[in-house]
Amino acid sequence: MNIKAQIAMVMNLDKCIGCHTCSITCKNVWTNREGAEYMYFNNVETKPGIGYPKNWENQEKWKGGWKLDDGELSLRTGSKLDRIMKLFYHPEQPELDDYYEPWTYDYETLINSRRKNHQPVARPRSLITQKRMEIKWGPNWEDDLASGESARNDYNLQKISDEITLEFQDIFMKYLPRNCNHCLNPACVAACPSGAIYKRDEDGVVLVNQDGCRGWRHCIPSCPYKKIYYNWKTNKAEKCTFCYPRLENGLPTVCTDTCVGRIRYLGVILYDLDAVKNCASTQDEKLIYSNVLNVIKDPTDPAVIESAKLNGISEAWLRSAEISPVYKIIKNWKLALPLHPEYRTLPMVWYIPPLSPIAKNVEEKVYLPDSKEMRIPIAYLAELFSAGNVSVIYQTLQRLLDMRTVMRRKEIGESMPQNLEFEIETYEKMYRLLGIAKYSERIKLPAGLQGVEHEKLRELQGSTGYACPGGFC
Amino acid sequence: MNELLYAALPYISLTILIGGTILRYAQGERGWTTKSSEFLSKNDLKLAGPMFHVGLFMAFGGHVIGVLIPKFVTESVGIDEHLYHFIALAGGIPAGVLFVFGFILLMIRRFGNSRMSVNTSGMDKLLYLILALTIFTGCAGTLSGFGGHFDYRETISPWFRSILMLSPDVSYMENVPLVFRIHMIGWMMTAILFPFSRLVHCLSFPFEYFGRSHIIYRRK
Numbered sequence: 001m002n003i004k005a006q007i008a009m010v011m012n013l014d015k016c017i018g019c020h021t022c023s024i025t026c027k028n029v030w031t032n033r034e035g036a037e038y039m040y041f042n043n044v045e046t047k048p049g050i051g052y053p054k055n056w057e058n059q060e061k062w063k064g065g066w067k068l069d070d071g072e073l074s075l076r077t078g079s080k081l082d083r084i085m086k087l088f089y090h091p092e093q094p095e096l097d098d099y100y101e102p103w104t105y106d107y108e109t110l111i112n113s114r115r116k117n118h119q120p121v122a123r124p125r126s127l128i129t130q131k132r133m134e135i136k137w138g139p140n141w142e143d144d145l146a147s148g149e150s151a152r153n154d155y156n157l158q159k160i161s162d163e164i165t166l167e168f169q170d171i172f173m174k175y176l177p178r179n180c181n182h183c184l185n186p187a188c189v190a191a192c193p194s195g196a197i198y199k200r201d202e203d204g205v206v207l208v209n210q211d212g213c214r215g216w217r218h219c220i221p222s223c224p225y226k227k228i229y230y231n232w233k234t235n236k237a238e239k240c241t242f243c244y245p246r247l248e249n250g251l252p253t254v255c256t257d258t259c260v261g262r263i264r265y266l267g268v269i270l271y272d273l274d275a276v277k278n279c280a281s282t283q284d285e286k287l288i289y290s291n292v293l294n295v296i297k298d299p300t301d302p303a304v305i306e307s308a309k310l311n312g313i314s315e316a317w318l319r320s321a322e323i324s325p326v327y328k329i330i331k332n333w334k335l336a337l338p339l340h341p342e343y344r345t346l347p348m349v350w351y352i353p354p355l356s357p358i359a360k361n362v363e364e365k366v367y368l369p370d371s372k373e374m375r376i377p378i379a380y381l382a383e384l385f386s387a388g389n390v391s392v393i394y395q396t397l398q399r400l401l402d403m404r405t406v407m408r409r410k411e412i413g414e415s416m417p418q419n420l421e422f423e424i425e426t427y428e429k430m431y432r433l434l435g436i437a438k439y440s441e442r443i444k445l446p447a448g449l450q451g452v453e454h455e456k457l458r459e460l461q462g463s464t465g466y467a468c469p470g471g472f473c
Numbered sequence: 474m475n476e477l478l479y480a481a482l483p484y485i486s487l488t489i490l491i492g493g494t495i496l497r498y499a500q501g502e503r504g505w506t507t508k509s510s511e512f513l514s515k516n517d518l519k520l521a522g523p524m525f526h527v528g529l530f531m532a533f534g535g536h537v538i539g540v541l542i543p544k545f546v547t548e549s550v551g552i553d554e555h556l557y558h559f560i561a562l563a564g565g566i567p568a569g570v571l572f573v574f575g576f577i578l579l580m581i582r583r584f585g586n587s588r589m590s591v592n593t594s595g596m597d598k599l600l601y602l603i604l605a606l607t608i609f610t611g612c613a614g615t616l617s618g619f620g621g622h623f624d625y626r627e628t629i630s631p632w633f634r635s636i637l638m639l640s641p642d643v644s645y646m647e648n649v650p651l652v653f654r655i656h657m658i659g660w661m662m663t664a665i666l667f668p669f670s671r672l673v674h675c676l677s678f679p680f681e682y683f684g685r686s687h688i689i690y691r692r693k
Binding site: 080084087088089090091093094095096128129131185186189190193194195197198199200201202210211212213214215216217230232233234235236467468469470471472473 | 502504506512515518526587590669681683687688
């Protein structure tokens with residue numbers, strides 16, 4: 001056993017209202033610079049939809065993530081030699097139009113216009129060419145199924161197209177907030193020819209060293225979630241940093257802090273580094289999810305604690321791991337699932353799948369439906385969160401439904417249902433954490449990684465970040 | 474004049490090349506990148522990018538053979554003048570075609586596409602001018618080899634080696650045709666611009682990638 005600590009995130013999709021506050025606050029902190037206008041380290045997609053960038057889930061096109069070659073794990077973009085051949089032109093690299101062309105408006109015409117019979121209009125102008133442009137697509141073009149047809153092109157729907165029609169009476173949608181998953185087996189790290197991307201030993205955050213990046217761009221297609229971006233101004237790769245300067249001081253990421261629906265949970269998990277490769281190499285992709293649960297270790301197990309201490313994990317971190325809300329949700333209660341586990345990167349941002357309104361045809365008959373009777377097709381959720389393993393989705397939704405049933409019966413004084421998976425008290429705890437938990441219960445982070453004195457921090461001002469301290473940019 | 478161009482300028486340019494590169498690496502690694510523009514315009518790079526770079530590798534290899542290896546060495550292994558020229562042209566013409574046409578396609582792409590302007594600095598424009606001069610005079614020089622009246626391996630090559638041996642012998646350069654002289658000025662200008670331009674990315678060819686493990690862990 002070789003225990004490492006990881007900051008993990010859980011998002012409760014039942015509570016996401018698709019307000020984009022996470023995206024906007026993240027953008028204001030991290031990507032409101034020239035060269036980064038088009039980037040959203042965090043974005044919220046409406047599913048079904050092709051997403052941002054367009055069709056990011058289609059790995060036939062982008063070759064993101066890992067595949068198994070005779071049981072051996074290898075990058076889908078090819079061997080090291082294959083990828084060196086792609087240095088001068090990378091056939092799988094997304095280009096600007098796969099995201100969208102960023103724009104502003106000629107606001108000055110509103111102020112400077114001479115007197116006319118009609119209102120002056122602020123026309124769009126490209127932030128790349130500075131020329132007038134026609135807006136054809138944006139970062140959130142499909143919000144609430146707005147684009148109509150593109151929802152049908154959702155790659156997950158295509159894989160299960162026979163069963164889902166998207167006729168008006170059957171239409172469904174949900175929101176999917178996405179940031180970097182800070183994977184246990186990150187494909188971007190493995191793909192970087194320069195060795196500039198690394199996983200932090202202390203907290204598992206995956207970062208791009210802005211000095212070491214040479215702009216070979218291999219991380220971008222390799223990340224199956226398309227969560228590494230190419231800055232066209234600095235010509236280097238950038239990605240979600242999990243707001244590591246905040247984490248180091250015990251503060252949550254900006255997206256977590258500002259989430260209006262309070263859907264995000266942040267905490268420490270302990271995992272066995274020696275088990276990661278085996279888990280990612282699981283033959284049957286439908287079993288990857290259950291195998292990841294075995295890689296995540298019990299923070300109260302003495303053997304785990306001993307190995308953690310040997311690896312220099314501090315008491316504060318071990319305490320945080322013991323009271324970690326994300327550990328409870330992921331491992332004790334098995335309520336959260338990884339997004340597209342079949343990419344074999346072992347993502348560490350987890351999702352509680354959403355319950356949804358009852359399907360039209362059973363609406364009249366029941367108050368709390370069975371997990372099969374909900375509007376979002378189980379097969380669709382299974383494509384997103386369990387590599388097509390529908391029984392995992394059934395079980396997860398059933399736990400959420402059981403929790404609701406227990407709390408309802410408790411409220412109206414009915415007898416409790418039989419054959420429950422957990423004790424009644426567990427469902428009450430579950431309800432508290434998922435439903436009404438305060439900030440301090442949803443977020444349990446150890447401070448102290450920063451280790452730099454306040455005076456020193458002042459000296460460091462302006463010397464780090466994405467700017468160009470030495471010139472030559 | 475010859476002393477200035479062929480004895481002083483080589484050392485000035487090589488000093489700037491080496492010293493400037495070290496300075497740039499130490500001070501400005503944040504800006505050290507391929508400056509790739511594939512993100513802005515992908516389709517027109519598909520052919521041009523690999524063509525230019527493969528042509529460049531071939532041309533570089535040709536220069537190593539033609540300039541650094543003395544004539545008596547190739548002759549002692551049985552390659553006579555005629556055979557040498559045959560080999561030089563058999564390798565040089567395809568290299569030149571790839572290199573020149575790759576370069577032309579890249580220039581059409583760079584200056585014909587409005588998005589590319591955000592990837593083109595003033596330094597880039599100067600660099601492309603110097604590169605064009607160097608590449609075209611180099612190709613013209615190779616093609617003039619058909620006539621066989623001028624042998625750079627008895628003039629330019631020994632001169633360049635004398636530079637490397639730190640005892641520059643300008644007399645080798647006395648009767649060199651103009652096209653080769655411009656080519657010489659071209660590479661020296663390129664060397665001067667090298668540390669301060671996008672060219673530095675050629676030093677970052679990721680050989681070390683083959684030797685490293687997939688996942689990298691680093692402590693803060």
